[in-house]
Amino acid sequence: MKAVVYHGAYDVEVDDKPLPRIEHPEDAILRVTTSAICGSDLHLYHGSVPGMEPGQTLGHEFMGIIEDVGPEVHEVKKGDRVVVPFNISCGKCWFCRHQKWSQCDRSNPKGEAGGAFGYTQLLGGYDGGQAEFVRVPYANTGPLIVPDSVSDEQAIFLADIFPTGYFGADIAGVQPGDDVAVFGAGPVGFFAVMSSFLRGAARVFSIDHEPARLEKTKKLGAEAINFNEQDPVQFIKDATKGRGAICIDAVGYEAVGHHKAPQVKHPAYENEDPLQVINWICQAARKFSNVGIPGVYIGAYDQFPLGQIFHKELQLRMGQCPVKNYNEQLMHLIEVGRVDPTPIISNTVHIEEVPESYREFDRKNGVTKVLVKF
Numbered sequence: 001m002k003a004v005v006y007h008g009a010y011d012v013e014v015d016d017k018p019l020p021r022i023e024h025p026e027d028a029i030l031r032v033t034t035s036a037i038c039g040s041d042l043h044l045y046h047g048s049v050p051g052m053e054p055g056q057t058l059g060h061e062f063m064g065i066i067e068d069v070g071p072e073v074h075e076v077k078k079g080d081r082v083v084v085p086f087n088i089s090c091g092k093c094w095f096c097r098h099q100k101w102s103q104c105d106r107s108n109p110k111g112e113a114g115g116a117f118g119y120t121q122l123l124g125g126y127d128g129g130q131a132e133f134v135r136v137p138y139a140n141t142g143p144l145i146v147p148d149s150v151s152d153e154q155a156i157f158l159a160d161i162f163p164t165g166y167f168g169a170d171i172a173g174v175q176p177g178d179d180v181a182v183f184g185a186g187p188v189g190f191f192a193v194m195s196s197f198l199r200g201a202a203r204v205f206s207i208d209h210e211p212a213r214l215e216k217t218k219k220l221g222a223e224a225i226n227f228n229e230q231d232p233v234q235f236i237k238d239a240t241k242g243r244g245a246i247c248i249d250a251v252g253y254e255a256v257g258h259h260k261a262p263q264v265k266h267p268a269y270e271n272e273d274p275l276q277v278i279n280w281i282c283q284a285a286r287k288f289s290n291v292g293i294p295g296v297y298i299g300a301y302d303q304f305p306l307g308q309i310f311h312k313e314l315q316l317r318m319g320q321c322p323v324k325n326y327n328e329q330l331m332h333l334i335e336v337g338r339v340d341p342t343p344i345i346s347n348t349v350h351i352e353e354v355p356e357s358y359r360e361f362d363r364k365n366g367v368t369k370v371l372v373k374f
């Protein structure tokens, strides 16, 4: 079968790989119909994630048709159309029984957090779903059946980024009437804006420097702040009469630092500043508020503004989204037409075009979300 394989930094190729097999009685084999490229895949693409080994099939956002199931699978059957959370969760350990799906104790013998598809060895090294077929472990727990009225183009977002955007708003404790600042207008930021409005936010500020992305969050009702043109902290302070906003970081450690000098643009992230967003948030956050950080951070950072966090009594909450806590409810919102995730899609490609799509998504340039059709 064809699969998108990591060969090293900036080197992703389409390889022929053997078909996956049932390895455990609770496995299912999924024939992938739609898959997607995520901002988290870009961290891999940049070669900046520890424990990433050549040969790994990429892709943690996928859906499709169940092709085969092991003898202990009873929650799905051959022919079911499902979307699969990126977290791999056994469903039975202490953490799964307490709905902390992203910290499953059984799915990742190689590391502390739970397993995930198509990611580093430190998250279990499972092959992912940017491929024609994928093995889905613990198939009684992960796959969510998709109603006929919901298209692939809508349901695919329930594998990761719609739940993750919602998770950002949830851990930030967004309440009706809050003013919310979402840093990053990429796919996760887009869904964090949508989710903040779903939770009753009064105003949502969307901060980025990519005009095409800000256009999309503006259409959701957000007030766009291009940080190349305006100081986001000052804007948020002025707009909230000095009180500040509930803040969500949908950027993570590959944040572009803001410098008054001419911007050095992507692709090489030469002007990266992993603490740029955290520093802005510490200044713009409402005192005594929660900060939601779905953006990924890796490693240790110097000069973390702990004093300001203490002084303003900010509570930081971060980590992998436990997708299963949100995907079913968000599916229902899509099913009844309350929300439509599809405007974030900019490109739909075939698997052969995926290596080029990684390059394009990395450069941004109007690319907001790439779907892969099989």
Ligand SMILES: NC(=O)c1ccc[n+]([C@@H]2O[C@H](COP(=O)([O-])OP(=O)(O)OC[C@H]3O[C@@H](n4cnc5c(N)ncnc54)[C@H](O)[C@@H]3O)[C@@H](O)[C@H]2O)c1
Binding pocket: 038, 039, 040, 041, 042, 043, 160, 161, 164, 183, 184, 185, 186, 187, 188, 189, 207, 208, 209, 210, 213, 227, 250, 251, 252, 253, 254, 255, 256, 257, 258, 276, 277, 293, 294, 295, 296, 319, 320, 321
């Ligand atoms: N916690 C989770 O479970 C989870 C799940 C999915 C994605 N993520 C993470 O969420 C983050 C966003 O994902 P994505 O798919 O939207 O990625 P993306 O790379 O497409 O988008 C990131 C956006 O941030 C913008 N940006 C860069 N520097 C900025 C700054 N200083 N201020 C404001 N915006 C800035 C970029 O221009 C870009 O539009 C990534 O770190 C990704 O790994 C986490």
Ligand SMILES: [Zn+2]
Binding pocket: 038, 039, 040, 041, 060, 061, 086, 160, 161
């Ligand atoms: Zn993702």
Ligand SMILES: [Zn+2]
Binding pocket: 089, 090, 091, 092, 093, 094, 095, 096, 097, 103, 104, 105, 106, 107
């Ligand atoms: Zn578990």
